[in-house]
Amino acid sequence: MNAFLEKDRLIPFLDVLSQQIEVIAPLATEAGAVYSTWQGQPLDLGSNPLFPPTEFLLPHKETLFRYIQESGRYTFKEDSIPPRLLFAIRPCDLHAIALLDRIFGSEPSDQAYFRRRRATSLVVLNCTNRGDECFCACLGAGPEAQDPCDLQLTDIGDGYLCQAETPAGVLILKSTFNLLQPAQLEHDQEKARRIQLVRDAMPRDRSCHQIRQAIERADWEALGQECLGCGGCSFVCPVCHCFNVLDRGIPDGERLRCRDSCILSGFSRLTGGANPRRTAGQRLRHWYLDKFEDLPKITGLPGCVGCGRCHLVCPAPIDRSDLKVESREAKK
Amino acid sequence: MSEYTPMQAEIADIDIESPNTYLITLKLLEETDFRYLPGQFVMISVFGLGECPISIASSPTRGSLQLCIRRAGKVTNAIMDCLVGDVVGIRGPYGNGFPLHRMMRDVVIAGGGSGFATLRSLINYISDRREMFGKVAIAYGARTSQDLYFMQEYKSWQRAGMEVAVTVDIGDELWKGNVGLVTGLIDRFDLNPGSAAICGPPVMINAVARKLMERGFHLSDIYVSMERHMKCGVGKCEHCTIGPYHTCQDGPVFSYDRVREVI
Numbered sequence: 001m002n003a004f005l006e007k008d009r010l011i012p013f014l015d016v017l018s019q020q021i022e023v024i025a026p027l028a029t030e031a032g033a034v035y036s037t038w039q040g041q042p043l044d045l046g047s048n049p050l051f052p053p054t055e056f057l058l059p060h061k062e063t064l065f066r067y068i069q070e071s072g073r074y075t076f077k078e079d080s081i082p083p084r085l086l087f088a089i090r091p092c093d094l095h096a097i098a099l100l101d102r103i104f105g106s107e108p109s110d111q112a113y114f115r116r117r118r119a120t121s122l123v124v125l126n127c128t129n130r131g132d133e134c135f136c137a138c139l140g141a142g143p144e145a146q147d148p149c150d151l152q153l154t155d156i157g158d159g160y161l162c163q164a165e166t167p168a169g170v171l172i173l174k175s176t177f178n179l180l181q182p183a184q185l186e187h188d189q190e191k192a193r194r195i196q197l198v199r200d201a202m203p204r205d206r207s208c209h210q211i212r213q214a215i216e217r218a219d220w221e222a223l224g225q226e227c228l229g230c231g232g233c234s235f236v237c238p239v240c241h242c243f244n245v246l247d248r249g250i251p252d253g254e255r256l257r258c259r260d261s262c263i264l265s266g267f268s269r270l271t272g273g274a275n276p277r278r279t280a281g282q283r284l285r286h287w288y289l290d291k292f293e294d295l296p297k298i299t300g301l302p303g304c305v306g307c308g309r310c311h312l313v314c315p316a317p318i319d320r321s322d323l324k325v326e327s328r329e330a331k332k
Numbered sequence: 333m334s335e336y337t338p339m340q341a342e343i344a345d346i347d348i349e350s351p352n353t354y355l356i357t358l359k360l361l362e363e364t365d366f367r368y369l370p371g372q373f374v375m376i377s378v379f380g381l382g383e384c385p386i387s388i389a390s391s392p393t394r395g396s397l398q399l400c401i402r403r404a405g406k407v408t409n410a411i412m413d414c415l416v417g418d419v420v421g422i423r424g425p426y427g428n429g430f431p432l433h434r435m436m437r438d439v440v441i442a443g444g445g446s447g448f449a450t451l452r453s454l455i456n457y458i459s460d461r462r463e464m465f466g467k468v469a470i471a472y473g474a475r476t477s478q479d480l481y482f483m484q485e486y487k488s489w490q491r492a493g494m495e496v497a498v499t500v501d502i503g504d505e506l507w508k509g510n511v512g513l514v515t516g517l518i519d520r521f522d523l524n525p526g527s528a529a530i531c532g533p534p535v536m537i538n539a540v541a542r543k544l545m546e547r548g549f550h551l552s553d554i555y556v557s558m559e560r561h562m563k564c565g566v567g568k569c570e571h572c573t574i575g576p577y578h579t580c581q582d583g584p585v586f587s588y589d590r591v592r593e594v595i
Binding site: 064065067069072073074076078103104106108110111112113115241242243244245246247248249250251253255257260262267268269270271272274276286289290293294297298 | 361569
């Protein structure tokens with residue numbers, strides 16, 4: 001089911017949705033676009049937020065269950081998960097969600113992830129503008145949605161072409177029908193034209209294969225010397241999903257899942273002190289090998305969606321896609 | 333409830349194996365079909381302090397569930413401070429375990445230090461299914477004689493027709509046995525090339541595997557139980573990855589040809 005939404009009706013459209021469900025949208029803040037609960041604040045639909053929307057599926061900290069002790073025995077409780085709608089997420093992040101679905105869906109599947117995933121509706125905003133570091137087209141992740149979502153929006157100038165892909169998407173359009181107009185054939189053509197422009201503007205030299213070659217060529221010791229080991233690249237990567245499990249509270253408390261990063265020095269260190277990846281260079285290389293060698297073997301898809309966030313956030317003079325040390329000036 | 337919610341188990345018995353190692357026997361408090369194989373592990377938790385992976389030290393042929401806990405970190409310290417009757421959390425069993433069907437011929441079992449715990453599960457399994465295996469030789473090394481585990485069981489293994497050789501790194505006046513490396517014990521075994529199970533520190537694994545290769549063992553018949561940092565046990569948290577493998581799901585037992593580069 002397709003429809004057309006004029007730009008000045010976007011806010012009323014969100015008003016209707018937010019009365020039914022918590023809407024997470026890219027809000028305009030002093031720190032740039034940030035995904036957060038929309039309650040009428042100004043939106044920023046022009047840039048992809050630095051922190052990916054996947055953090056609403058795999059939060060930085062979540063309670064796996066609560067334990068309550070009574071006479072030395074425990075009872076366990078899981079918190080209920082509120083339904084949510086992720087609004088205006090980009091095709092690259094949608095592709096990352098498809099990857100996370102495969103990773104967490106491999107046997108035994110991770111119900112803590114899928115409890116959130118099943119409660120989440122996805123509305124994608126196709127990309128009609130290219131970010132400076134974007135290369136999603138090289139990895140088959142964008143600029144048009146490649147993976148299942150509930151509703152696709154595309155900015156075609158004076159409004160959005162809305163394309164529902166699931167019953168949930170159709171319900172969204174039905175609940176907002178008085179704000180919508182019928183979609184025309186020209187809308188489809190304009191969508192295709194605008195997306196092709198973005199596709200043409202993308203670099204072509206960053207395919208999975210090309211980055212694998214860069215991994216082989218790279219001087220990991222030199223890159224390791226520059227890497228600060230901050231883990232920033234992992235925390236903005238929509239595909240990164242490493243986590244730690246820890247407890248808080250005695251005798252009653254909660255078992256938490258917190259995001260972690262294989263870039264951090266203690267990530268794979270054993271209790272006895274041995275560490276299979278001792279140097280920053282080994283850890284950085286592992287970060288890349290996991291995305292471009294191992295995840296393709298496990299999931300059939302590259303573990304990178306070409307959003308370029310790792311390069312944007314990396315404080316070190318490292319070109320995160322060419323895998324070279326770059327001059328400090330170039331990074332600025 | 334998700335995979336992360338543990339079952340409760342009561343500590344039914346505690347045996348002291350060495351000054352810093354206890355063998356604890358667990359009784360699950362829930363009616364459940366808890367079946368495991370030698371070489372598998374569980375995630376054990378003390379609520380409020382966290383969770384850690386511990387290999388199963390008992391054999392599935394003997395009914396009880398036993399774990400060998402060495403004082404090493406926050407969670408293991410807390411387990412060792414537990415008393416009989418205290419409740420811990422258990423998830424699992426996880427991992428692949430030893431490929432028993434491919435090991436049903438002559439077997440060398442080589443353990444170093446606390447790595448011997450998972451091999452005890454295999455040894456007792458073989459002991460109870462003795463007719464299915466060929467000649468079995470066990471080589472075990474610990475730091476000192478105080479650190480040797482399961483000493484009261486060596487005789488029963490010998491009675492089951494298995495060769496048992498033990499060594500320590502540092503001898504003392506009370507120790508009348510071997511002093512030296514585990515590889516030195518293997519030289520004495522009269523064995524045909526068959527299968528092998530190794531668990532211990534990386535240096536020891538490589539040395540034993542080299543020795544076995546010299547004796548004609550195939551790399552793919554040498555099974556190594558790998559130790560890695562783990563948080564989830566279900567192949568998601570990425571702490572235990574070795575290339576495309578998750579030690580917790582694809583391992584912890586790997587044939588030596590698959591992991592020799594990373595040991």
